[in-house]
Amino acid sequence: MSSTMTWSVLLGTSVLCYAIKLVGYFVPARWLAHERLQRINSLIPVVLLSALVVAQTLAIKTHIVLDHRVAGIAAAFAALLARAPFPVVVVSAALTSAVVYRLH
């Protein structure tokens, strides 16, 4: 991966995310007051997070691959069902995935 790419991703993400945060302090409230717009906006994190879980667990580029990461996510899922706090969820996923990876 080239450093031009990593710098562009950093710059692009930073500029756009900041511009989005500025919106509410500069535009009149009624611009974003549409009920439908708010409903769609509240669902956007849900679909993106869901897709990110799938992509990062099951995909390598454009291929679907079942590997150690699946074991990690299963552990995270179990931890969430057991109402474990956030750091425990992430660490149990990492540990499980690492163990499976090293056994292979």
Place this chain on the structure above:
Amino acid sequence: MARVSRQTFRDALSVAVTVGAYGVAFGAAGVAAGFSVLQTCLFSLVTFTGASQFAAVGVVAAGGAGVSAVVAASLLSTRNALYSLQMAPHLQVRGWRRFLAAQITIDESTNVALAQAPLGPAAVRHGFWLTGSGVFIFWNIFTLLGALGARSLGNPAAWGLDAAVPAAFLGLLWPRLKDVRVRVVAGVAAVFALVMTPLLPSGAPIIATVVVAVVAGWSS
């Protein structure tokens, strides 16, 4: 300025430390994805919105195009526009302070601030500024530690870092899944992303799921 209530201070500090500590995971993820320690730290200093930072480095780590990474991260941060809209009347910020307030307008600062409403308008403002700056400080310290740690670990998969990132996304998604309708939307999005994976360039299936949000949000 009114005195900060003990309750507000405690709320802000506990959120700042817990969430901030999680910056370790971002620091590690950034380096594991191929960003330098400096770049990873700049994400936390400048971008400063956790889920989007994870999305940007996650898409890059998965071999996605730079544009996909930027678009996915930005879309994930659109909720911050609604947060700033909610906070603006409470903060009554003018001039350059708006630029400062914007930088720390995130999930945590907005939620802690609005939770202080029973304590009065001053507590809402204190909650926002204390939580926002507190998370900022801890998130950046821990990002640096995570980035340095990951650099010394070597192969990210051997330490489970490649599974830690999707686990983090699952953890962020989880509290939203209490509502049955939201659960259905999340399920449809997951299947949609999976089906699109072999068909679209890497990273694009994630962005494409916005269609699911638009359809679901439009109709109900």
